[in-house]
């Protein structure tokens with residue numbers, strides 16, 4: 001089966017809100033909310049892919065991010081590897097640069113049922129993170 005490797009950013013403001021976007025109607029897993037990010041291209045590190053995707057999708061520029069973890073998940077038609085980063089500093093103001101719906105949401109209100117299955121363990125981790133970071 002195909003393996004897709006992506007990098008995603010949890011863009012978190014100082015007051016604990018997270019910027020999420022919604023997948024377009026014609027895309028895979030349409031209608032689910034997601035963390036901005038996308039596929040790692042040839043010759044890119046995961047962090048370089050994160051920088052590029054975050055700039056393309058939500059128009060902010062990052063110089064650093066905290067690597068959180070890499071998760072692997074099996075969808076019915078492909079495997080996915082997700083490198084997850086926490087972004088707390090950026091230049092600019094995030095907005096949905098590709099016209100997709102977007103919102104700031106309180107960390108505690110993140111609902112795993114509204115995200116792709118692969119995100120469940122990311123959301124669980126986030127809810128436990130504040131004790132550690």
Ligand SMILES: Nc1nc2c([nH]c(=O)n2[C@@H]2O[C@H](COP(=O)(O)OP(=O)(O)OP(=O)(O)O)[C@@H](O)[C@H]2O)c(=O)[nH]1
Pocket residue numbers: 004006008028029033034035036037038039040053080116117118119
């Ligand atoms: N961006 C993102 N993708 C996710 C998340 N969770 C998850 O399962 N995915 C899956 O990862 C796959 C690739 O992500 P993507 O569609 O953002 O890739 P991309 O930005 O490079 O898009 P493109 O291929 O249209 O250029 C999709 O099938 C998507 O459903 C998530 O939280 N954020």
Ligand SMILES: [Mg+2]
Pocket residue numbers: 036037038039053057
């Ligand atoms: Mg994307």
